[in-house]
Amino acid sequence: MKFIVLQRDDIENFIHVEQAQIHDLINEDHQNELAHILDYTNHMEQLQFIKKSSTLLPKGLRLLYIPPLKELGITTGETSVTLEWTGLEEDTLYIIQDEEPLKLRITNPKAGVFYKTLA
Template sequence: MKFIVLQRDEIENFIHVEQAQVHGLINEEHHNELEHILDYVKHGDQLQFIKKSSTLLPNTLRLLYIPPLSELGITTGETSVTLEWTGLEEDTLYIIKDDEPLKLRITNPKAGVYYKTI
């Protein structure tokens, strides 16, 4: 499982930020939220599961987790989830720090993501 931090860059729109900065964005008070999204089977009722073709995520700090496709019942094909300009990968937790709403597109009707604003 990977952690990737996405932050808006004025020139390149999105850049991947080094993993070392995760602790700067996720502090002690967020750790409970982090555990919830990683244990999405147990805490699914406290998370949003997005399975629509296009969703606007609010601005601020967000956690977005794409479960392994096999756990969503998908055996073949692309993950087919994109966040504006960035393709997202399965079994990855994205920490998104941004001051503007983001568009999430899911083109595989079976694919979905767990999401929480913190």
């Protein structure tokens, strides 16, 4: 699994932030939520699983996890999950800090995203 931290940038819209900055965003209060999303198979009731084609995520600090394709029943092709200006990769946990709502698009009906708002 990969971690990717995304932060809005005025010029490039979204930029990947160095992983060292994860600790600046995820403090001790958030460790429980991070553990839940990483162990989503045992904590599904505490997470939101989004399958809708278009969803507006509220502003703030968010965790998004794209499960591996085979766990979603997808055998070939892309997950077709995008977050406004950037495509999202499978088996990747995204930590997103942004003060604007974000539009999540899912174009493959089998694809989905585990989601949690932290603050």
